Amino acid sequence: MIDHDVRNCDYVKVPEPLAETVDASIVGHMERYYNTATRPIPGQPTLIYRYMKGVGFDVHHDEVTDIEVCRAQQSGQPVIGGNVTALLFLNDPDKYVGGELYFEHPVELEVRPPSGTLVSFPATRDYLHGVRPIRAGERYSLLVRYTADLRSR
Template identity: 30%
Template sequence: MITYAESIQRPDAAIFQGYCHLPLDRCVAHIEERLTANDYRTHEVYGSRGESIVNKDSRDSKAITPKHDEDLAFYMYEAVLGYFNQNFAAQPSDSLVLAQHEFFAYPRGVGLKMHSDDHALSADGKVLARDEHRGITAILYLNSEFTGGQINFPKQDVSIEPTAGKLVIFPSNKNFRHEVRPILSGWRYSYQRIYGVLKTDGKNVGFA
């Protein structure tokens, strides 16, 4: 049965900020190549029945399928695993399962309204749909040649200035609602990986 564990909902969990020293040039080159080829999609949000829809009032960034980079994927996995073990009631049998990974390109004028990564909200604040496979979000910023685009967590009173190599990790749930301020100039590139937590008790397997 798929359920949310109480531990993953902790409102006082930290927002991790670190720095990745791996080269990011290949990621940037891949994004710009895909943008030039018009090989991207406008990012979807969930509709009232859980269907995936395009809603430019909520998000108008460009979503791009990543080119696999084993070193980068391993670095981000290890960082998220360390974050999970430090902040939540992890058991030896728990494991992280990749639920989503994409590159995002934000052009000038585009931001992202207040949201949580595991569910979408209607205009009046009601939950439209929840993805229970999403538990922890990791965002790696890939470039610095832009202005604006800060990620803001109002409940935690945290605003983060994105620069190339900065890694931010936080729970995907409603306690960590956030927004992306509009880009003022240039393009902002990022790599997002969202993990679910696979929990086993010897008999049952489910996501937390």
């Protein structure tokens, strides 16, 4: 069951020329961190999400499964593949209250990093995460997925 009040964030697709600039800025960091080639996925969108007051994102994982496809269809969100998630925070946490990115597995962690912070993690069932509801203001973040050979890490 999906709580549409909690998983109802707005998004826009980043135009291709700008998405290529984003990839050029992020991929090197990802390759250094994961110590393996990281590749953009042709034709897959880069998204900017806006979380408004009352909006968050239920606990989920980023691996594409039938359940995730169903959730995306119900929420109107695009299905994005790849095995590595990159999340770039676009505004500072003093612009919103709540909106913490949290992980429940494999570790318990909650972050509200400053603008320009890149958070990356494997897009697998092992990395359960969500976004706490916004209590005031708006949170903006950029999401893109890549393919990388994580077995070599």
